[in-house]
Amino acid sequence: MRSVTKAYRPISWPTLGAGGDTGSWRVHRPVVNHELCTKCQFCWVYCPEAVIDRKKITIDYRYCKGCGVCAVECPTGAIAMEKEE
């Protein structure tokens, strides 16, 4: 019996950064202060972009658009928004 998964090949590729390097849209850059961070992962949950590393709490600046939601949501104020150079 022919398997369906073999009969059809995917024509699209799920990938990180499907929209290009969206980090170039950024005006303000979120910077994590790891001394204050308690790794509650709230920033990760609220990030509309899913660019925060859940374990290390580091931000992928290639795709981060700098919306600042993480900085507002951080309960300890460990994320600061700094103006892009």
Place this chain on the structure above:
Amino acid sequence: MKRVYNLKQEVEKPPRLTGGHRLCAGCGAGVVVAGVLRALNKEDRAVVTNATGCLEVSTFMYPYTAYMDSFIHSAFENSAATCSGVEAAYNALKRRGKVEGTVKFITFGGDGGTYDIGFQSLSGAMERGHDMVYVCYDNEAYMNTGIQRSSSTPRFARTTTSPVGAKNQGKKQEKKDLTDIMVAHNIPYVAQTAPLGNFKDLHTKAYKAIYTEGPCFMNVLSPCPRGWDYPMAKLAEIIKLAVDTCVWPLFEVEEGVWHLSYMPKRKLPVEDFLRPQGRFRHMFEQGNEWMIEAAQAYVDQRWERLLERSGA
């Protein structure tokens, strides 16, 4: 099966919506979609159908997609019909033993593609009883094409087609109550929710909707920083205000039984929700106090009706 929600456990799952899509910075839709897809069990696959809208144009740039699951998009008005067709095809293949594992069917539509344009196909799919979930991410206007009014836009809101000036003061009509209309379809599960707090409400409702047999509908509030005209970092604050002022009450209807999911500790005046948003700025001008009163009266009336229905 009753599941206890634990955010730390849920986030262990690999994300199903990747970063680097083209949604605006601070868009609520990304949070909503990631939150709904997180409710899927790890081993299950999903077919995501999308109505045309912000979400579709920004997450699916052929041949790339930001979804780790299968994705299908056909047209603006027929996302629910497309999804029901895929579901029927899956059932036929499953009967012949040609597909393995569980596949779930999730449709995402904006308010334009759900309240207005896609309404007939949504109504039809719900009536036919397909095993699918329709998730409406409600940002209260046609944001993709430049903030035109939709039937979901609340009264007095400024959009490009309901402008504010000497002759006109924002949208004249009230918002259509789509969740009520979906309840009237007598489907197994209808919910109104928002990504609030630790996402417990969104997550549990999404889980129920996905794993309840038969057609289910979810209406999720998704703020739009461009159209609502508020600072983009305040996404969660706006959602919290919408829920606490009872503008967007959280409830679910299971087999026709209404259940209130969240009772605000203190019901805030509707002004608190309106004030941070530029689209309601004209309501705070001199001589426009009646608008706030009218908005408050409308919210109160609907809230009373909801309390009555849910027996809270």
